[in-house]
Structure formats: structure tokens, C-alpha cells
Amino acid sequence: MAFAAGMAQQQDHPSLPIIDFSAFLDGSGKQAVANAMLSSLQSIGFVYLTNHGLSDNDVQNIFNWTCDDPPFTGYSPPGLEKISQVVEGDLEKGKDVKESFESGREEDELMPNIWLPDGVLPGFKEACLDFFWICFQLEKTILKALAIVFNLPEDYFLSFHTKPDNQLRLLHYPSVPLHALETHQISRINGHTDFGSLTILFQDDVGGLEVEDPHSPGRFVSVQPAPPVPGSIVVNAGDFLMRWSNDTIRSTAHRVRSPPGLVSVDGLVPERYSIPYFCCADFSTIVDAIPGSWSVEKPKKYPPISAAEYVLERLAANY
Ligand SMILES: O=C(O)CCC(=O)C(=O)O
Numbered sequence: 001m002a003f004a005a006g007m008a009q010q011q012d013h014p015s016l017p018i019i020d021f022s023a024f025l026d027g028s029g030k031q032a033v034a035n036a037m038l039s040s041l042q043s044i045g046f047v048y049l050t051n052h053g054l055s056d057n058d059v060q061n062i063f064n065w066t067c068d069d070p071p072f073t074g075y076s077p078p079g080l081e082k083i084s085q086v087v088e089g090d091l092e093k094g095k096d097v098k099e100s101f102e103s104g105r106e107e108d109e110l111m112p113n114i115w116l117p118d119g120v121l122p123g124f125k126e127a128c129l130d131f132f133w134i135c136f137q138l139e140k141t142i143l144k145a146l147a148i149v150f151n152l153p154e155d156y157f158l159s160f161h162t163k164p165d166n167q168l169r170l171l172h173y174p175s176v177p178l179h180a181l182e183t184h185q186i187s188r189i190n191g192h193t194d195f196g197s198l199t200i201l202f203q204d205d206v207g208g209l210e211v212e213d214p215h216s217p218g219r220f221v222s223v224q225p226a227p228p229v230p231g232s233i234v235v236n237a238g239d240f241l242m243r244w245s246n247d248t249i250r251s252t253a254h255r256v257r258s259p260p261g262l263v264s265v266d267g268l269v270p271e272r273y274s275i276p277y278f279c280c281a282d283f284s285t286i287v288d289a290i291p292g293s294w295s296v297e298k299p300k301k302y303p304p305i306s307a308a309e310y311v312l313e314r315l316a317a318n319y
């Protein structure tokens with residue numbers, strides 16, 4: 001297992017731990033990989049995984065679709081989504097300049113998918129659905145790793161993530177003037193936390209993802225390894241998992257700014273594509289603190305809650 005330097009406060013460009021997931025997949029070092037992943041989710045809330053089992057081909061396929069112009073519903077044009085959370089010390093006022101397309105499972109009646117009219121961009125719907133289900137397989141593997149660190153049966157979290165009530169988001173950050181971004185007239189995505197269980201994030205090589213330093217609220221630090229690690233994915237914990245874990249796992253605020261050290265000859269920040277896959281517990285389930293996350297000395301902080309109640313409230317606040 002290879003680790004990059006941890007998120008030391010003094011470093012200008014600290015990096016997240018990079019965990020080789022292969023020893024979990026082939027069974028040769030399950031506990032060690034799971035422990036390392038949890039430790040990073042507890043201390044930073046974020047981790048990089050390599051050799052996670054998803055093929056480069058599958059990831060490249062979905063990225064290929066993001067480059068097509070998406071003049072359709074299910075699509076949020078630049079500035080529509082407002083990240084309404086105020087993160088301490090993050091004084092950005094600018095609107096997010098990004099466009100996105102979101103989809104979930106086809107049978108979801110609560111939030112039905114809105115696809116392009118038949119005949120427009122043939123194959124796009126199938127590509128989104130294929131990737132949605134591919135990511136669900138990966139999510140289940142990560143959830144198995146999470147369970148064993150709490151000394152729970154591997155399928156413990158799977159029974160709460162069966163449908164799945166997840167969301168695949170294709171994100172495009174258009175090229176914007178560097179000056180406008182740096183002076184906060186606009187932003188790419190303002191500081192926020194995700195609200196589900198886990199987010200699996202695929203990104204291109206442009207960079208700009210920043211994570212709030214857990215030791216220094218309001219200070220965001222770049223977490224892009226330089227150079228980018230091919231095939232790596234980012235996994236971060238959401239607010240629901242933080243609550244479910246009795247606050248032993250951290251849901252950390254993050255944002256996207258200009259790539260670190262960017263020298264722009266034309267005054268523009270290059271466009272960026274990313275694909276977050278938001279994993280949520282089944283809306284119908286009610287969860288109570290994870291066994292092992294509470295004790296007599298560390299009592300439960302929250303009453304049981306249904307995922308629907310929690311997630312829908314958060315979604316409503318964002319639009
Ligand atoms: O584009 C990224 O890298 C991050 C996106 C993100 O944080 C989100 O959509 O919640």
C-alpha cells in the first residue's frame with residue numbers, strides 16, 4: 001500500500017493519502033486497506049483510491065459523453081444551483097459557473113430521470129445508466145471495507161443501500177477568466193459538504209479541488225497530487241454518514257477553484273470536467289448510530305432518522 005504525505009498543516013500543497021485498493025479486492029490485505037481508508041475518512045473526510053476495480057475504459061466512456069453540448073432538461077445551466085451553505089471563513093460570494101446533468105436509476109418515482117427527446121444524442125441515456133450501475137458495484141465494495149473496520153459483517157451497510165437512491169452528476173466548468181475567479185466575482189463550486197453517505201469523484205487532469213483543512217477551519221487546501229495519479233478516484237464522506245457514524249467520520253467542506261500554480265497565457269482558466277457519484281442510503285430506511293461508533297463513554301449524539309427526511313431537506317435548500 002502506498003501513501004503520499006498526509007495532510008500536514010504546514011505544507012502549501014498537502015496531498016491526501018493514496019490507498020491502493022487492490023489488496024482489499026483480492027483479499028490479501030482487506031483489513032489493512034479498510035483501516036487505512038477509514039482512518040483517512042476520520043481525519044480528513046477524503047481519500048484517493050487506486051486499483052479500485054473500475055476499468056479506465058468505463059471511466060473514459062462516460063467522460064467522452066460530457067463533451068457533448070447538453071441542451072436538455074435534467075440539466076442545470078450555469079448559476080442555477082446555489083450552494084447555500086456558508087462555510088466559516090469562506091467569503092466567496094460569486095455564483096458557481098458550472099453546468100451539470102443529473103440522473104439516477106430509471107425506476108425512481110420520487111426523482112424521475114428527465115432524458116433527451118428520443119433520437120437526440122443516441123446512446124447517452126444508456127451510457128449514463130450503465131455507468132450508474134458500474135459505480136454502484138464500486139460503492140458496494142467500498143461499503144464492505146467500511147463495515148469491517150466497525151467489526152460488522154461485510155454486508156452491514158449494503159442492506160441500507162439496496163435500491164440505490166444515488167445520483168450521477170456530469171459536471172462541466174467552462175473556461176472562465178482567471179481574474180474573475182481569483183477575485184471571487186465568480187466561482188466554480190463554492191465551499192459545501194456533500195450530504196449522502198459517500199461521494200465517489202472522477203475528475204479530469206485540470207485540477208482545482210480544494211478541501212477544508214480540518215485543523216484550520218476556513219482554510220482550503222489543494223489536494224490534487226502533482227502530477228495527477230492515473231486511474232485514481234476521490235472518495236469522500238457525506239453529512240449523512242458523519243451523523244450515522246456518531247460524528248466519528250468527517251464530512252469535510254470542499255470547493256473547486258483555479259488549478260494550483262496555473263500560469264495562464266490568455267488570462268483564462270481551462271475548462272474542467274468532473275463526475276461525482278453521490279451515494280445515499282435508501283430513502284425508506286431509518287438509521288441509528290452505527291454499532292461500534294458509540295459507547296457508554298461516547299453516547300449517541302443523534303436520534304434515528306430516515307434518509308429521505310435528511311436528504312430531501314438538504315436537496316431543497318440547494319435549489
Ligand atoms: O467538481 C468537483 O471536483 C467537485 C464537485 C462537487 O464537490 C459536487 O458536485 O458536490
Ligand SMILES: [Fe+2]
Nearest residue numbers: 192193194254
Ligand atoms: Fe461536493
